Amino acid sequence: MNLRLLQQSHRQRCSRLNLIPKIVPQAFKSVEYIEGNGEPGSINKVTFGEESQFIYMKQKVEALDKKNFVYIYNVIEGDALMNKLEKITYETKLEDSPDGGSICKTTCKYYTVGDFELKEEGTKAGKEKALRIFKAIEVHLLANSDAYL
Numbered sequence: 001m002n003l004r005l006l007q008q009s010h011r012q013r014c015s016r017l018n019l020i021p022k023i024v025p026q027a028f029k030s031v032e033y034i035e036g037n038g039e040p041g042s043i044n045k046v047t048f049g050e051e052s053q054f055i056y057m058k059q060k061v062e063a064l065d066k067k068n069f070v071y072i073y074n075v076i077e078g079d080a081l082m083n084k085l086e087k088i089t090y091e092t093k094l095e096d097s098p099d100g101g102s103i104c105k106t107t108c109k110y111y112t113v114g115d116f117e118l119k120e121e122g123t124k125a126g127k128e129k130a131l132r133i134f135k136a137i138e139v140h141l142l143a144n145s146d147a148y149l
Helices: 003-010 013-023 120-143
Strands: 028-035 043-048 056-065 070-078 085-096 102-112
Touching: 013 028, 013 120, 102 120
Parallel strands: none
Antiparallel strands: 028 043, 043 056, 056 070, 070 085, 085 102
């Protein structure tokens, strides 16, 4: 995916939040800002779709580097924390791939409550699901690039 297209879609923040549930309604029912409008410090609420095992989560934007396509946020509330995690920090970086698409690199750090330990299978499954969602969004943006210029 052309990263310039993705950057331009960032400028349409509100429509992007409405767009994600339209592209992957099975994963997301709604995404809305409850504080701010996407800059660091903003908080959004994600309500999950029917295929999710979770109901909702709140995310806090920690960093947004539009020039280098880096987005860092924390999951700070919701059943996705399973009453076992204090927060989850995600760092996503997008890079151009040689085939004209994009590469999504995501790292994740879990902050546990007490001595709870996450199993690797669970974290791997979550990362794979996130990549499938990213690819669905990428396919949509490529097919509808004129709408985001």
